[in-house]
Each structure stands twice: as C-alpha cells, then as structure tokens.
Amino acid sequence: MSDYIDKQTLRYYSIISNIIKQKKELFSEFEIDMIKDMVLSGDYPDIYHQDVLRELFDEVGLLPDEENMYETFIQEINNQFDIKNNHIVEVGGGRFPRLAKRISLKQNLGTITVYDPRLDLEEKSNEKMILKREEFTGKQSIENCNLIIGLMPCQGINPLLDAAVAYNKDFMVWFCEGGPHGDYYDYFEDDYEWFDSTMEHLEYQVKKKNMGTVKMKTLSKFSDYPIVYNER
Numbered sequence: 001m002s003d004y005i006d007k008q009t010l011r012y013y014s015i016i017s018n019i020i021k022q023k024k025e026l027f028s029e030f031e032i033d034m035i036k037d038m039v040l041s042g043d044y045p046d047i048y049h050q051d052v053l054r055e056l057f058d059e060v061g062l063l064p065d066e067e068n069m070y071e072t073f074i075q076e077i078n079n080q081f082d083i084k085n086n087h088i089v090e091v092g093g094g095r096f097p098r099l100a101k102r103i104s105l106k107q108n109l110g111t112i113t114v115y116d117p118r119l120d121l122e123e124k125s126n127e128k129m130i131l132k133r134e135e136f137t138g139k140q141s142i143e144n145c146n147l148i149i150g151l152m153p154c155q156g157i158n159p160l161l162d163a164a165v166a167y168n169k170d171f172m173v174w175f176c177e178g179g180p181h182g183d184y185y186d187y188f189e190d191d192y193e194w195f196d197s198t199m200e201h202l203e204y205q206v207k208k209k210n211m212g213t214v215k216m217k218t219l220s221k222f223s224d225y226p227i228v229y230n231e232r
C-alpha cells in the first residue's frame with residue numbers, strides 16, 4: 001500500500017466505515033478490520049469483486065456499472081430465463097440482498113425469495129422480495145418457484161443444485177471457491193476436485209431428469225469460476 005491516500009479512497013473509507021458502524025452486528029471484528037484495510041488499499045476493482053465489499057459498495061450506491069456483478073449476473077439470468085414473471089428462489093443472498101433487491105425492482109408477475117442466515121435484520125421485504133433469514137438446506141420446498149439461483153453462495157451451492165434437481169426446476173449459479181467446508185470438504189483434495197465432482201454429478205442428474213443440458217460460461221473479468229445453468 002502506498003503512503004499516499006487519494007481523495008476518492010478517503011471518501012469511500014468514510015462512507016464504508018459509517019455504514020459498518022451502523023450495522024456492526026453484521027460483521028465480525030476480523031471482517032471489520034479486513035474491510036477497512038482493503039478499502040484503504042484503494043485496490044479497485046479487486047475490491048468490488050470481494051463479496052462483502054461489493055455488497056457494501058452496492059448498498060451505498062458506490063459500485064460502478066462496469067464492475068457491477070449484480071447487474072452482470074442479472075443480464076446472464078435474463079438471457080436464459082424470464083426474470084420478470086418467474087417466481088425465483090435465491091440462495092446465499094448476503095447480508096444486504098443486493099441481487100434480490102435489484103431483481104425485485106425489475107419484476108412484473110414474479111417474486112424473489114432470498115435465503116441467507118446472515119441477512120441484515122433491518123432489511124425490509126417488499127411485495128416482490130421475500131426474506132428468509134435461514135440457511136437453505138435443500139429441504140425447504142421450492143415447488144412454487146420456477147427458477148433457483150445463487151451468486152457465489154459458497155456452501156449453499158450443493159443444496160441449491162440438489163433442490164433444483166429434486167424439484168425439476170431451472171437453475172443458474174455463479175460458482176465460487178467457497179464450496180463445502182468442514183468435514184465434508186475434507187473428502188475432496190481441493191476446490192477444483194470438489195467442482196469437477198459436483199459438475200459430473202449434476203450433468204448426470206440433469207440428464208436423468210430431462211432438464212436439458214448443463215451449460216457453463218466464464219466471465220473472467222470477474223472470476224475464474226463459471227456460471228453454471230441448465231438449458232432445456
């Protein structure tokens with residue numbers, strides 16, 4: 001980090017510090033230190049691609065359009081599925097459900113139900129956006145939705161895909177290095193082994209359930225991890 005901190009970085013630092021102060025309960029001490037250090041490093045756009053930081057920047061309206069992963073992902077979903085009129089379930093919406101909120105504002109007949117145990121307790125549902133402050137285990141019924149999505153939902157990826165296949169629902173998930181952690185994770189050598197195994201199982205299940213084929217797209221500007229979805 002250079003000793004010189006420019007005006008923009010200082011302004012961002014002040015805005016982000018302020019919102020963290022107001023929403024202290026959403027972050028661990030470690031995360032608060034990390035967030036402040038990263039913002040002060042001024043290392044944009046890397047900062048915008050860090051989940052906790054992109055949420056914060058988008059929440060306060062500082063995420064530039066060209067680095068906005070939420071709008072980018074919405075465009076990708078929209079290219080395959082009908083965002084406006086589908087009932088959507090989102091797994092791992094984050095503390096500030098930025099993706100769900102943006103989608104809800106574009107919806108017509110559809111709704112979006114977002115699961116995350118870390119959701120901001122002060123966040124209010126609107127008539128299109130339903131908040132579930134809970135872990136999505138894959139056991140909750142998604143019978144009434146037409147599409148299930150996740151933007152880098154870490155440990156939520158496997159339950160999301162399990163539910164999509166169990167209920168024969170369309171899905172789109174932007175993978176991340178999260179994968180499953182803990183005991184189950186130890187079963188795999190690394191994230192890539194977990195990814196390959198997940199994809200192999202998914203392709204088999206999607207074919208068996210006549211859900212079309214599994215497609216993959218990588219937007220390397222944002223991440224090496226692909227967006228994975230089914231095409232009927």
Ligand SMILES: C[S@@+](CC[C@H](N)C(=O)[O-])C[C@H]1O[C@@H](n2cnc3c(N)ncnc32)[C@H](O)[C@@H]1O
Nearest residue numbers: 051092093094115116118135136151153155156
């Ligand atoms: C990397 S963050 C991404 C947050 C948000 N989608 C974004 O991109 O800004 C992953 C989020 O997934 C949530 N998550 C992980 N496993 C989950 C599960 N089984 N059900 C619901 N949320 C989960 C975490 O709490 C965390 O907020």
